[in-house]
Amino acid sequence: MHASKKAIPPSVVKRLPKYLAYVQALCLEKVEWVSSNELAEQLGLTSSTVRQDFSYFDFSGISKRGYETIGLQNMLINILGVDTAWQVVVVGAGNLGRALALHEEFPRRGFNIVGIFDKDPTKLGMKVGALDVKPMRELPTVIGRHKVNMGIVAVPAVAAQSVADLLIVAGVKGLLNMALTHIVAPDTVSVIDSRIVASLLELSHSVSFSR
Amino acid sequence: MHASKKAIPPSVVKRLPKYLAYVQALCLEKVEWVSSNELAEQLGLTSSTVRQDFSYFDFSGISKRGYETIGLQNMLINILGVDTAWQVVVVGAGNLGRALALHEEFPRRGFNIVGIFDKDPTKLGMKVGALDVKPMRELPTVIGRHKVNMGIVAVPAVAAQSVADLLIVAGVKGLLNMALTHIVAPDTVSVIDSRIVASLLELSHSVSFSR
DNA sequence: CTCTATCTGTCAAACTTTTGACGAAAGGGA
């Protein structure tokens, strides 16, 4: 089903979304070819890294031309698993949760937000785009009915683990953690941290110590 | 000023916010000691990694007890540069930009949002918490007046680079990029990507390929 | 048709990060 020589190393997977974003832009501009050199320059990498990365998948470039943009795009879409539509729920209807539920970029990339939940009774029924905020007890039903496979955890740190547990029990296979805490999950469930505050702290360090 | 034996490797810096979050929680619960083993288990690491990481800073544990939580917390705060208050502006007053400007976690961690900007005239003057949305031309003034050192780029991909350039010219030293594009910056300016969509794509890959 | 410049694919070397092993310090019970 998914064609690739062997498992792709994590370091490479992290760069794939970058490649995809750039190649999609090129496709829209009707550019047909792109070289490892151009990709490297635009994405802050070396051309060697780019070629090495692409060597993990069944896709070849042509000397003197580079890589065919549409083919590359399809390859990346396939490898990233974006060729299937994902059903996603958001837990936490605070500022961040609501913003994510409304983020236009998600549906555009194949991630459909099918529900938003909060335990705070004062938030229930609140309209967030086409959705309204539902109580936590409806989580399993919605996840079952829409065959939801991913959950976005956008609650305060203290609640993150228990929300994650609820999502996992309900059958979700991937979690995007926006809280600063670490989430423990069985290894049948993937967890990726996108902790904005952690990034700012990291930034704070590099700004403090840059010459 | 900042006490540390030598430059801390990037891999270690990435983990520091995790340690800090956990240790701060312990401090609140009045726990006085924590072992490398407990940290490892709670944060999904090995105890060896934890001890190796801490060996980069001037801070020692005690055999049979572990690390003193308050001292560790202070050390991490110092190294992450969170002992100084940071002044931050947000560019882009879409859903995401507004949510970030309102995010309670930022001021709590020492990041003060002092302005939010957008080029769309229909958004100007809109209230976002205590701030109102200002036009791009006021960016340099606000940055100068408040001694702003960081900018959060929360605009669509096509505009990200030009917004970054404006922030850099105005003197900002760190950028948090929420767009899916790569941002090019001189090496006196640090850029960290916190691209939520990229994380979801990564997640999509690991869910697709998990056994 | 040949030559040249460009660009890929691959390999091995250099570098970085993680892990496992072990000696030494410290606390607590016999």
Place this chain on the structure above:
DNA sequence: TCCCTTTCGTCAAAAGTTTGACAGATAGAG
């Protein structure tokens, strides 16, 4: 007091990642 267990700090081996170098392919100019 002495031993036993826990836990640290350090080191070196193992694993993972990035880079540089170069052979071979190909397009286009002359």
